[in-house]
Amino acid sequence: MPELPEVETVRRGLQPAMEGQVIARARVNRAGLRWPFPDRMAERLTGRRVLALRRRSKYILADLDGAETLILHLGMSGRILVSGDPLGRFHHHHPAPQKHDHVVLDIANGARVTFNDARRFGAMDLWPTDRLDTHPLLVNLGPEPLGNSFDDATLAARLTGRRTPIKAALLDQRNVAGLGNIYVCEALHRAGINPRRLAGSLSRGRIARLVPVIRDVLSEAIVAGGSSLRDHLQTDGELGYFQHSFRVYDREGAPCRTDACTGTIRRIVQSGRSTFYCPRCQR
DNA sequence: ATGGGGGCCTGCCGGC
């Protein structure tokens, strides 16, 4: 499911329920997801106050008192739903447990945070906050595409000499952190770049065009609450709606949406994954 | 060294 905009949408939805609040009780329904949960995770979460909710790439980071940070990844099918009344003013009830509810956090303010992940490609870990950047899942991440350190100079430095298709280079989280299959396809279309083009063959001008396009598509998707194709929901259970703004993703055979372009969107497979693009206006 | 493919899981959809 989740690329940067979906994860950011979830983070923003969690904030009012969790930030500054105490985890009254944590329950864990299985030993792990993609990897085993850290030792005694439920006990280490119970009673902790959430000092801040941050995001790094596709990871949600919950800084806890006690100097540990909960690292959370949604994999392909992960959802986090918030139920109950975060203000604690009314009687309330929580929805019935669902299949694949793996971790449930009862917040002292009455909210309940439920992590559901059918495919179990998601992950959770606890790690010392002051050494977060040493975590194996975080240590090799490239710049945040919406942050100040992402610019055409740094992107160009990462792409020069690379003989991999630009599609694969943008999916490589070491080059830029947070893009996935949807937003790479969308960004390349907006930039007019053919996904098969070798990364090292991009002119500096085209790289300079790519940078703001990546920022734009991610920002627009965040505003829309992400893209809901199969799995992604916002924390209130609502769908995101950026899928209605797709120009290429999942639009095989449909007309290109570039102004004055008469092309038809094609689907190809690159390194085992679907790529959607317009052969006419992406060169 | 780096690029590509397999594998991890479950669910859903389309075709027969």
Add this chain to the structure above:
DNA sequence: TGCCGGCAGGCCCCCA
């Protein structure tokens, strides 16, 4: 209706 293959917003790991 049922069964089967293909496919899915990610990413680690192994192999050439």
